[in-house]
Amino acid sequence: MDKLLVTGPCQLNGSVEISSAKNATLPILAATILFPFPVKFVGIPDLMDVGTILKLLQSMGIKVTKNDGDVVVDATKLDNQHADYLLVKTMRASVLVLGPLLARYGVASVSLPGGCAIGARPVDIHLTGLEKMGAQIEIENGYIKAKCDKLKGAVVTFPFPSVGATENIMMAAVLAEGTTVIENAAMEPEIDDLAHFLMSQGVKIEGAGTSRITIHGMKESELKPNPKSYRVIGDRIEAATFIIAGIMSGGEVKVTGLNPDHLKFVIETLTKMGANIEVGRDFVQVKKSNRLKGTTIETLPFPGFPTDVQAQMMALMSIVDGNSIVTETIFENRFMHVPEMIRMGSKITLKGNSALIEGVEHLSGAPVMCTDLRASAALILCALIAHGQTEIQRVYHLDRGYEKIDEKLTKLGGKIQRVKG
Numbered sequence: 001m002d003k004l005l006v007t008g009p010c011q012l013n014g015s016v017e018i019s020s021a022k023n024a025t026l027p028i029l030a031a032t033i034l035f036p037f038p039v040k041f042v043g044i045p046d047l048m049d050v051g052t053i054l055k056l057l058q059s060m061g062i063k064v065t066k067n068d069g070d071v072v073v074d075a076t077k078l079d080n081q082h083a084d085y086l087l088v089k090t091m092r093a094s095v096l097v098l099g100p101l102l103a104r105y106g107v108a109s110v111s112l113p114g115g116c117a118i119g120a121r122p123v124d125i126h127l128t129g130l131e132k133m134g135a136q137i138e139i140e141n142g143y144i145k146a147k148c149d150k151l152k153g154a155v156v157t158f159p160f161p162s163v164g165a166t167e168n169i170m171m172a173a174v175l176a177e178g179t180t181v182i183e184n185a186a187m188e189p190e191i192d193d194l195a196h197f198l199m200s201q202g203v204k205i206e207g208a209g210t211s212r213i214t215i216h217g218m219k220e221s222e223l224k225p226n227p228k229s230y231r232v233i234g235d236r237i238e239a240a241t242f243i244i245a246g247i248m249s250g251g252e253v254k255v256t257g258l259n260p261d262h263l264k265f266v267i268e269t270l271t272k273m274g275a276n277i278e279v280g281r282d283f284v285q286v287k288k289s290n291r292l293k294g295t296t297i298e299t300l301p302f303p304g305f306p307t308d309v310q311a312q313m314m315a316l317m318s319i320v321d322g323n324s325i326v327t328e329t330i331f332e333n334r335f336m337h338v339p340e341m342i343r344m345g346s347k348i349t350l351k352g353n354s355a356l357i358e359g360v361e362h363l364s365g366a367p368v369m370c371t372d373l374r375a376s377a378a379l380i381l382c383a384l385i386a387h388g389q390t391e392i393q394r395v396y397h398l399d400r401g402y403e404k405i406d407e408k409l410t411k412l413g414g415k416i417q418r419v420k421g
């Protein structure tokens, strides 16, 4: 297992281009199952999770050709509708093939994703929505066995604006008979990008990015190939990670390739803490500022504060003036970075789903371990500004969702060495 040796403190300066969003790329690649013709993409990020979903598509007989970020997915013919446990257990988002498989073939057997480090993460909202559209679903030996004659459009009201469930129902609705309305839909930018991709292939959708999405079902023969390649939106979570890295290091970092509207609340929060941030059309410029002061945040569905930036915020809060409080309302176990950060000198007290962070002068290098994707990012941020060397183990968590983050940070002035393990 690779590890990273990071020497701090360092100051980051320069410009970094953000990769395409992991959490938009995964549902969009799953959606190619719907189309009986090749679909072309540019700028697909080189991430472990992307590799996993492409392997999953290929395991069903789908043809994938890759040339760096240029990817063509040809789902003209599938020879099975099975998503195996061995692939699904490494990446929960594999459950997103369920909706498109049912919509096109009326049958699917998809391994239950199982829990992951940050929580149980059931898929009951996905399954209830598909049943509302006429799917019969059984759970057998850890697999979701689903079938239907033909999915029917329905009004599907979510108890919680689940990102994955919104994506699964949207994709299922594309080839359902009639119109589907999703109420209390998730509004994350990645949902909007999935809708944008589907519409680029001729699908009629209204309301994406709002809490009420209408999808007009079509026949497979009505879907038309789009000669243009599709480029997924910039990764707002990666962007937030670099913005916070720039602020923590006291340098001047320009983060490009994103839509800053996707980070409004994060930018507002950082500015309120005293960060000096200039926002452009497709970039965010971090400038030098005085020492920041603590604040209070609560993670919420979009447009609230994103749970995927919670750990990185706690890294920043560890070294600002005064106290901060973080409340995690989306996942039940998303504080696993805390014990590792405490080893580096953070002063954090946990109480239920809240954390009290008391700002300290500086952190100190220490051996630490990654536990999940965003926790790993927080540890890198701490290591960049800690005094001394930090050894970060199990960086495969990081490689799942950040494209060449060590190279990008090194270009900005970070002292990071990857030790192949």
Ligand code: EPZ
Pocket (backbone or CB within 6 Å): 022, 023, 024, 026, 093, 119, 120, 121, 122, 123, 124, 125, 126, 127, 160, 161, 162, 163, 164, 165, 186, 307, 308, 330, 331, 332, 373, 374, 401
């Ligand atoms: C997506 O996960 C993202 N993953 C997550 O990013 C992100 O943290 C999350 O949305 C929230 O924004 C991808 O897009 C691949 P949810 P997802 O369904 O779809 C509960 C990262 O770091 N729930 O909105 O799984 C669930 O347990 C990852 O990039 C049910 O109870 O998120 C959780 O507590 C981590 N039943 C909450 O809802 C369901 O059927 C949010 O889940 C579905 C979800």
